[in-house]
Amino acid sequence: MRILVTGGAGFLGSHLCERLLSEGHEVICLDNLFTGRKRNIAHLLENPYFEFVRHDVIDSFKFEVDQIYNLACPASPPHYQYNAIKTIKTSVMGAINCLGLAKRVRARVFQASTSEVYGDPLVHPQPESYWGHVNPIGARSCYDEGKRCAETLFFDYHRQNGVDIRIVRIFNTYGPRMLPNDGRVVSNFIVQALKGEDITVYGDGSQTRSFCYYSDLIEGFIRLMNKDEVIGPINIGNPGEFTMLELAQEVLGLVDSKSKIVHLDLPSDDPKQRQPDISEAKAKLGWEPTVSLREGLKETIDYFRNEIQL
Known part of the structure; x- marks a missing residue:
């Protein structure tokens, strides 16, 4: 086609x-x-x-x-x-x-x-x-x-x-080809960890997201x-749900970074939780995610190591 x-x-x-x-x-x-x-x-x-x-x-x-x-x-x-x-x-x-x-x-x-x-x-x-x-x-x-x-x-x-x-x-x-400065949480945490900068978590870090x-x-x-x-x-999307603190700690561990986690004010209208119900995708498309967060983060970290000037 x-x-x-x-x-x-x-x-x-x-x-x-x-x-x-x-x-x-x-x-x-x-x-x-x-x-x-x-x-x-x-x-x-x-x-x-x-x-x-x-x-x-x-x-x-x-x-x-x-x-x-x-x-x-x-x-x-x-x-x-x-x-x-x-x-x-x-x-x-x-x-x-x-x-x-x-x-x-x-x-x-x-x-x-x-x-x-x-x-x-x-x-x-x-x-x-x-x-x-x-x-x-x-x-x-x-x-x-x-x-x-x-x-x-x-x-x-x-x-x-x-x-x-x-x-x-x-x-x-998330994954390779994300922009380093796009402001999304995965790229933010990875770039900050690779550069040894503070990891900026908004609010108390208890808000959740699901990463595909x-x-x-x-x-x-x-x-x-x-x-x-x-x-x-x-x-x-991936129904695996993680808090922002859990994501930050996972990134720090994979990068082996000395960065510290710091907390900033929560932006306006920032959702407190986000998790897909994918039962429709499973039933109608036979689809569900196969790549774990740890596996995907490793690939994404490797990409950013080559992208940013350390």
Whole structure:
């Protein structure tokens, strides 16, 4: 097939492009390089089945494709809060442009949504049936509400125009090609530990997250996209739940770092807990994660050792 990946030069997008090429597809990678990096896809540029197009999803685009994966949007708080209006436009206009293209060329279209649609959840773990507990006017709302609106648009295009949609809700994901300065907790802790800097834990460190290695996540993407009778939304993430203190101590042990853990004020609207209920993914896709946190962290630490100047 010919497949369009928006945000294809990003952390997850570049891994997805690689996977699709390995399966024999032709891949068009569209990215404006705000958080994506050309070096993530440099090794693919000589592949005759790969094409890179520098373009912003906010502006319309036309391609003849069979499938569209919409991954375009900054996904870490410092990056999506840098220009909040641009972030929400990326989610909303990007979804409209992808859906409009899918409608015209009758392509199947995939939305990379997020566990942030659940906000600071009152239900734990979070099933897909939970509507969420989200602040619509907070510092994180540009991302949370942008992704919620994108899901609305996907279902409205599906109901009104018969567009063939798929929606995944991504829980915390990590691995090689994360940006060292993206502000996500895994990259923060690893970079700080490698540099011997203080490990900054927000609040008392009791808040929890669930961490999924990128390769498990991409496998979930592919399974949903190629399953005819399931449209989602489907939670894709690792149900193993860890406190921020547990994660910090695991990173310190693996790096063998002398860094100290220090506590800072908790950011506004920071969820206290986050854990996916993946029973739908298990039942409908036969999917569950296979890479343990320790195994994934080792691979990610090795990547960052080569990336940052120690």
